[in-house]
Amino acid sequence: MNGHSDRLIVLSRRDVLDLLTLPDCIGAVERAFRLHAEGRTLGPGVLGVHASDGGFHIKAAGLIGERSYFAAKTNANFPDNPRRFGLPTIVLADASNGVPLAIIESGSVTALRTAAATAVAAKFLARRDARTVTIVGCGVQGELQLAAVAAVLPLQRAWVLDADHERAQSMAARTAASLGLRVEATKDLRAALRDSDVCVTCTPARRAFVMAADVPPGMFIAAVGADSQGKQELEPALTASALLVVDVLNQCAEIGELQHVLAANLLTRAQVHAELGDVVAGRRPGRTREDEITIFDSSGTALQDVAAAIVVYENARAVGRGIEVKLDG
Numbered sequence: 508m509n510g511h512s513d514r515l516i517v518l519s520r521r522d523v524l525d526l527l528t529l530p531d532c533i534g535a536v537e538r539a540f541r542l543h544a545e546g547r548t549l550g551p552g553v554l555g556v557h558a559s560d561g562g563f564h565i566k567a568a569g570l571i572g573e574r575s576y577f578a579a580k581t582n583a584n585f586p587d588n589p590r591r592f593g594l595p596t597i598v599l600a601d602a603s604n605g606v607p608l609a610i611i612e613s614g615s616v617t618a619l620r621t622a623a624a625t626a627v628a629a630k631f632l633a634r635r636d637a638r639t640v641t642i643v644g645c646g647v648q649g650e651l652q653l654a655a656v657a658a659v660l661p662l663q664r665a666w667v668l669d670a671d672h673e674r675a676q677s678m679a680a681r682t683a684a685s686l687g688l689r690v691e692a693t694k695d696l697r698a699a700l701r702d703s704d705v706c707v708t709c710t711p712a713r714r715a716f717v718m719a720a721d722v723p724p725g726m727f728i729a730a731v732g733a734d735s736q737g738k739q740e741l742e743p744a745l746t747a748s749a750l751l752v753v754d755v756l757n758q759c760a761e762i763g764e765l766q767h768v769l770a771a772n773l774l775t776r777a778q779v780h781a782e783l784g785d786v787v788a789g790r791r792p793g794r795t796r797e798d799e800i801t802i803f804d805s806s807g808t809a810l811q812d813v814a815a816a817i818v819v820y821e822n823a824r825a826v827g828r829g830i831e832v833k834l835d836g
Contacts, residue, residue: 516829526822536623539814544784551809561585568809575602578813620811622651625729628803631793633727637704644709645669645678666699708740719745724798747773749800763806
């Protein structure tokens with residue numbers, strides 16, 4: 508790469524994984540939420556476009572800083588495609604003049620930024636001395652979620668659960684070695700919750716499985732799985748009775764856990780405690796009592812995408828990574 512800044516660069520999944528560390532992503536996502544609370548963002552916006560055999564889902568946002576950036580992420584969902592999903596991409600542009608800067612593989616960006624948002628929420632909503640966690644869902648996201656929580660809390664022990672118990676056992680073995688924690692695969696969610704300070708749910712469930720009666724006082728819950736209409740992991744009565752913080756209020760009302768609480772008339776939008784940005788920026792308090800149950804409704808926002816994409820792009824430019832493309836050549 509010859510470093511011409513007027514040329515767009517293409518960055519692969521391998522590039523992203525080499526250029527974006529989880530700690531850097533956590534810092535970038537926290538800054539993005541703070542900028543949003545300060546009114547220094549563009550959007551975020553969401554657009555769904557239907558096609559004959561599937562559809563496209565687009566999330567877009569911008570961050571205004573020393574250099575302003577805009578990013579649009581396109582996910583294609585075509586169920587009959589043998590790979591199930593088209594390759595998701597992020598287009599990053601200079602928000603001050605519209606010049607496209609990079610095309611970035613976004614599956615890895617999405618995985619990292621989703622875990623990073625949980626870490627940011629945990630910093631403000633979990634008890635400072637939280638040492639035990641339950642992770643429900645042991646795919647790539649579950650593993651990253653555990654690493655993210657361990658990055659910001661003094662964890663000592665974790666329980667991991669999955670519908671596929673062998674997958675939970677495999678994750679337990681890997682993460683115990685990589686994170687230096689006691690990690691145990693279990694099938695008993697109630698018992699795990701009873702002994703946990705934190706719970707992260709990252710499943711495709713469409714029916715609540717974390718019930719109010721099973722959640723101990725003082726727990727922080729990050730509900731990550733509900734990111735489209737109909738998805739659900741938490742009992743609405745639990746969500747309504749807790750201190751509820753959302754990533755983006757309007758989006759969570761449509762596709763997050765909040766959709767089920769509103770449908771049951773247990774809360775109004777005005778009764779939601781805060782957006783995460785308001786807590787990060789100090790406009791609203793986070794946890795105020797040791798025995799308070801706190802919930803982060805994480806529907807996934809383009810604010811996180813643009814924050815992570817900026818880190819990938821700036822690191823790529825610094826070290827000369829990526830394939831250059833001259834669009835007007």
